[in-house]
Amino acid sequence: MSSAYTCITCHVAFAGGDIQRAHYKTDWHRYNLKRKVADLGPITAEDFQEKVAVIQKLDKTDQSTPERSSLLCTQCGKQFSSENGLLNHLKSRKHIEYAKHALENTEPFKPQQLKIVQEPVDTVEISENDEDWEDMDDGDNSVTDSIEKLGNALHVEECLFCSYQSSSLDENLIHMANEHTFFLPDVDYLKDVQSLIKHLDEKVGIYHVCLWCNKKQYRNLLAVQRHMMDKGHCKIRFDENPDDSFEYVDYYDYTYPDHDQHQDKVDEQDVDLNSIDTTGYELALPSGKKVGHRTLMRYYRQSFGTRNNEKSIDLMDRVKAKYRALGWHGHGTTGEVFQRKIRDLKYMQQWKSKHYMKLGVNNNMLQHHFREQVNF
Known part of the structure; x- marks a missing residue:
């Protein structure tokens, strides 16, 4: 039996979707993503914890800090920075429902080949300095951001x-x-x-x-x-x-601004309509209306x-x-710059309309028409 919840990057499988989603937020998964970009293989959770321990040992200060393992909810896999945060989480409705659901599903999950991660790896704070990551560079941070x-x-x-x-x-x-x-x-x-x-x-x-x-x-x-x-x-x-x-x-x-409806701000001669529509089936009037050829009457009569x-x-x-x-x-x-901008935007609007019309006509050719086979 194979699991439906796996992580291809870390080569592990999970008993449920919640544990899989929690795994994606861990530093272990992010570190393996960075190794994958550098064409390196993934490391196990134990090796990652050893690297973390070495970093924490170097950054350890004289002041004693409480162990982070005591601030971990083993059922939900969440890490907390203070005891009050952990206590509030234990009283929350989401934690109670998750614990109740975990008790109902007591049967262990045993896949044949993949390694099972019953709890997500502890989330730890690691320095972002380049010296802490030996074979990575600043550009690899985009991989973590993309997920x-x-x-x-x-x-x-x-x-x-x-x-x-x-x-x-x-x-x-x-x-x-x-x-x-x-x-x-x-x-x-x-x-x-x-x-x-x-x-x-x-x-x-x-x-x-x-x-x-x-x-x-x-x-x-x-x-x-x-x-x-x-x-x-x-x-x-x-x-x-x-x-x-x-x-x-x-x-x-x-085309016509609201504050001056009787004055055309754009000279129609500045936009060459022939360079936009070369089919000869449509003519744009200065008022903004369009006149179509009689052969396309059935299409122009459509009302949407x-x-x-x-x-x-x-x-x-x-x-x-x-x-x-x-x-x-x-x-x-007013001014020449503004008039030039209007001409550019108007040209883009007409070009976009023509492009969408051409795309629609080309897609119509993809529709196959079949004659109904009767009297056979």
Whole structure:
């Protein structure tokens, strides 16, 4: 009989899923991960404990410290730094349920080939100095970071930079503007603020990525929030280069801004539509509407319904009023630089629409049509 819960890195098997998950958090497993990156074989738990003992012996001070074995919950496999923490854990409901479950399953687990780890290895504090790890370097720390569990997405009422939770989305935007000087860029052209905030919530809450660094990931939500507040990165990287703006292009509409609906801010001649759509089946008018060829009438007659953006428009009106009350007017909506940015973003929107249309047409060719076989 083989176990369903194993660790390929450490070459061990486990009696249950809880013990396996606890093993993934131990220093023994992390050390074997680093050895695997360096093309070295894993070491046993006993050898790892010997290395730990040597390190602790070198770092031992004159002050006597209580033994860590007395602060270990043998049933749950958790290590505690104080006696009060251990006592509180023993009184917790989770520990009582786990102990009750362990008593019900008294039959020992005996696989044929793999070694059984009935208890996780003790979690110990090891110095992060390079001298303590002989055959590893600083770059191997990313292996340990990559196995960290992904977090949960924040709600639209939760602040991106602290633990404050508002009663509504517009109140949350005002809180982030007052406390963290976070303002949405080009708010006059923003067409779906709720979807944009949800995207930022997933970026920070799930992937723990800084909004300004944009590619730097942290271990948990608290770490990325501290980084953004300490470094002053409570802002979106939007105007640095077109690649950064491409991430948010779906949430903006630069065709006709809300504050001046009768004046076209972008010269239509600046964007060569023929260079975007070369099929000849669609023509884009200056008003933003598209006229299709009659051969595609059956497709243009399809009606998928329209989204009701009234709530989003009302929300944006309230947010813009609050921004103006705080004295925020953006980085300016005039000038050659801004007009160039609008042309670039508009080109990216049209290129993206054309790319998705081409992808959809190509996927339609993958559908096989068969004639129904009858009268045989």
